[in-house]
Amino acid sequence: MHGGIEQKFGVLFVCLGNICRSPMAEGAFHAAVQERGLSCLVDSAGTASYHVGSQPDARAIAVAGRNGIDISGQSARQLDRDDFYRFTHIIALDRANLEGVRARAPRDGTASLAMLLDAVPGRRGEPVADPYYGDAAAFDTAWSVISLGANAWADRLLHEAAQLKA
Numbered sequence: 001m002h003g004g005i006e007q008k009f010g011v012l013f014v015c016l017g018n019i020c021r022s023p024m025a026e027g028a029f030h031a032a033v034q035e036r037g038l039s040c041l042v043d044s045a046g047t048a049s050y051h052v053g054s055q056p057d058a059r060a061i062a063v064a065g066r067n068g069i070d071i072s073g074q075s076a077r078q079l080d081r082d083d084f085y086r087f088t089h090i091i092a093l094d095r096a097n098l099e100g101v102r103a104r105a106p107r108d109g110t111a112s113l114a115m116l117l118d119a120v121p122g123r124r125g126e127p128v129a130d131p132y133y134g135d136a137a138a139f140d141t142a143w144s145v146i147s148l149g150a151n152a153w154a155d156r157l158l159h160e161a162a163q164l165k166a
């Protein structure tokens with residue numbers, strides 16, 4: 001988890017197991033905000049608890065590594081109640097997980113809920129397919145879609161940060 005004193009944003013990515021898609025999203029988005037000089041708390045979690053404490057899937061670590069990003073230090077955790085207050089944005093990787101996030105949201109939670117591809121023009125509401133039962137190519141496809149979404153969100157937050165300053 002990373003962030004600075006004057007950070008305005010906190011972004012939490014959520015998938016099912018927190019070992020494939022949301023760890024890739026956390027890694028890609030963390031790199032994207034750093035490239036833009038944006039200060040932002042970044043983390044990921046799963047709606048399910050099966051893999052709590054696990055490192056990301058080896059195939060996710062490998063595809064991130066091929067793209068210059070090290071996600072091997074991440075450890076899976078389950079979404080919890082505090083997340084709805086600590087983060088400004090909770091971003092789900094697919095529709096089922098967005099529904100899972102919604103179902104757990106406290107009435108007075110402050111995070112806004114969205115999907116990863118909502119920030120990509122023309123792809124609002126599109127899911128990122130689960131590569132868990134797929135092959136290495138499925139992880140390459142997932143990485144490219146996730147990277148597109150992560151960069152689009154970083155652009156959106158950079159724009160919002162500039163508006164807050166103005």
Ligand code: 4NP
Pocket residue numbers: 015016017018019020021022050130131132
């Ligand atoms: P993720 O992928 O939600 O992208 O982390 C999955 C990981 C594990 C399982 C399903 C999806 N599982 O059923 O164990």
